[in-house]
Amino acid sequence: AGSDHAAMGHSMPPPAAPQGGPLPPLPAGEHLPPLPLLSNQAQASGRFSASLEAAPLQAALWGDGRQTTFWAYNGSLPGPLIELWEGDQLEIAFRNGLAQPTTIHWHGMPVPPEQDGNPHEPVLPGAQRQYRFSLPAGCAGTYWYHPHPHGHTAEQAFRGLAGAVIVRSKNDPLRHLPEQHLLFSDLKLDDDGQVAANSMADLHDGREGQYLLINGAWQPMIPLAQGERQRWRLWNASSSRILKLALPAHEVLLVGSDGGLLAEGQAIDSLLLPPGGRAELVVTGRFRDGVPAGLISQPYRRGKMMHAEQQQDEVVAGIMRHGMKPTQALPVSLRSIAPLGAPGFRRRIVLSENMADPKAMFLINGRSYDMDRIDGSGKVGRIEEWEVQGNAHMDHPFHLHGTQFQVVARTVDGMWEDEPFLAWRDVVNVAANESVRLRFVQSLPGLRMFHCHILEHEDQGMMAQIDFLAE
Numbered sequence: 010a011g012s013d014h015a016a017m018g019h020s021m022p023p024p025a026a027p028q029g030g031p032l033p034p035l036p037a038g039e040h041l042p043p044l045p046l047l048s049n050q051a052q053a054s055g056r057f058s059a060s061l062e063a064a065p066l067q068a069a070l071w072g073d074g075r076q077t078t079f080w081a082y083n084g085s086l087p088g089p090l091i092e093l094w095e096g097d098q099l100e101i102a103f104r105n106g107l108a109q110p111t112t113i114h115w116h117g118m119p120v121p122p123e124q125d126g127n128p129h130e131p132v133l134p135g136a137q138r139q140y141r142f143s144l145p146a147g148c149a150g151t152y153w154y155h156p157h158p159h160g161h162t163a164e165q166a167f168r169g170l171a172g173a174v175i176v177r178s179k180n181d182p183l184r185h186l187p188e189q190h191l192l193f194s195d196l197k198l199d200d201d202g203q204v205a206a207n208s209m210a211d212l213h214d215g216r217e218g219q220y221l222l223i224n225g226a227w228q229p230m231i232p233l234a235q236g237e238r239q240r241w242r243l244w245n246a247s248s249s250r251i252l253k254l255a256l257p258a259h260e261v262l263l264v265g266s267d268g269g270l271l272a273e274g275q276a277i278d279s280l281l282l283p284p285g286g287r288a289e290l291v292v293t294g295r296f297r298d299g300v301p302a303g304l305i306s307q308p309y310r311r312g313k314m315m316h317a318e319q320q321q322d323e324v325v326a327g328i329m330r331h332g333m334k335p336t337q338a339l340p341v342s343l344r345s346i347a348p349l350g351a352p353g354f355r356r357r358i359v360l361s362e363n364m365a366d367p368k369a370m371f372l373i374n375g376r377s378y379d380m381d382r383i384d385g386s387g388k389v390g391r392i393e394e395w396e397v398q399g400n401a402h403m404d405h406p407f408h409l410h411g412t413q414f415q416v417v418a419r420t421v422d423g424m425w426e427d428e429p430f431l432a433w434r435d436v437v438n439v440a441a442n443e444s445v446r447l448r449f450v451q452s453l454p455g456l457r458m459f460h461c462h463i464l465e466h467e468d469q470g471m472m473a474q475i476d477f478l479a480e
């Protein structure tokens with residue numbers, strides 16, 4: 010284990026004076042902290058009930074007298090993990106302890122619009138509300154929750170409001186594997202060690218801080234044995250970082266996307282995880298001499314004119330060798346996914362930028378979001394195909410509420426390529442000057458938003474809404 014620690018290339022910061030002087034780096038190299046679990050207060054099986062509160066939190070990041078103010082769910086950073094089963098009926102009593110309106114959005118889950126934290130239903134400061142919904146069969150997967158109030162989503166999320174949701178199935182083919190949970194968030198601190206406000210550059214390019222945190226920790230250590238198979242669930246809860254992750258030494262299979270397992274595992278060299286996106290991996294410990302064991306964030310160019318991008322590989326977590334374990338078998342087929350057939354309706358969605366107008370810089374189909382305008386209507390149960398065009402200088406991760414979609418094709422250097430495998434997703438990165446074709450069905454009626462998941466862009470109007478009508 011010692012040499013793997015050394016390979017991280019950082020050491021504990023010197024003890025810091027409580028105030029004054031430049032800030033020391035955050036402590037690094039501790040064990041990956043587990044996500045705290047939201048405990049279920051319900052007595053009956055098939056029910057989950059709990060309360061959540063969003064409120065300011067003082068945290069001692071350096072373990073000394075310095076305090077940094079965050080906004081947190083139930084006093085934890087990130088918020089508590091909600092573990093559910095398919096078929097569960099959920100009841101969350103929510104209280105807003107912030108000084109601005111907020112909502113809880115159940116990102117990726119098939120939740121009725123009036124329970125989905127739309128900006129139209131704000132929870133005012135000091136107010137409470139219940140979120141109630143039930144989970145249909147077949148929705149096992151990796152989801153998350155975060156605020157979605159009008160104009161304040163980015164700020165509330167980057168100050169700490171984000172939490173993970175796992176929906177489990179009784180027939181999970183990977184339930185024999187031990188799990189690791191890695192929720193990525195981005196921390197930008199100002200000179201006083203407080204969470205920085207967004208700069209003009211952040212509003213354009215998307216916010217990127219000095220620290221990419223996993224479960225609230227910087228460069229944590231993840232234990233793995235030689236030969237051991239682990240199931241990793243990853244969440245990108247950062248405002249705008251498009252993560253490109255690699256584990257050079259080890260065997261990595263992509264086994265799940267936003268909406269649960271793939272049909273079959275896919276061997277990958279790196280994983281592109283856009284803001285809002287999730288993935289499931291099966292990692293097999295294969296420590297090799299001379300190959301760095303750590304989890305690496307690789308540079309990814311988010312567009313043609315970006316200046317805030319990472320220039321070289323960065324180790325975001327150390328992998329700590331923990332003995333040797335037998336390699337568990339994996340089923341070849343994980344799930345059956347039926348391809349969505351020919352669409353009954355098509356739309357074109359154009360993402361664009363207009364730097365000339367500071368009040369409407371980021372647009373969908375030429376317009377900036379208006380809460381009171383409905384941008385179109387659809388029908389429940391009908392297959393739609395959307396061609397999402399990135400008529401833009403930078404990448405925009407596209408997200409649709411209320412359902413999961415299948416990407417059928419995308420352009421690479423301007424040429425259409427079929428998607429190599431089926432997956433259920435709710436976020437897809439639309440690269441600068443590229444297009445993506447996706448298909449979906451909404452199964453619940455009501456108003457659904459879609460937007461760029463760079464939260465700064467969403468808040469500035471790169472969002473629209475369609476009313477899906479019952480048949």
Ligand code: C2O
Binds near residue numbers: 114408
């Ligand atoms: Cu993760 Cu509309 O959001």
Ligand code: CU
Binds near residue numbers: 114115116117408
């Ligand atoms: Cu969402």
Ligand code: CU
Binds near residue numbers: 461471
């Ligand atoms: Cu965007």
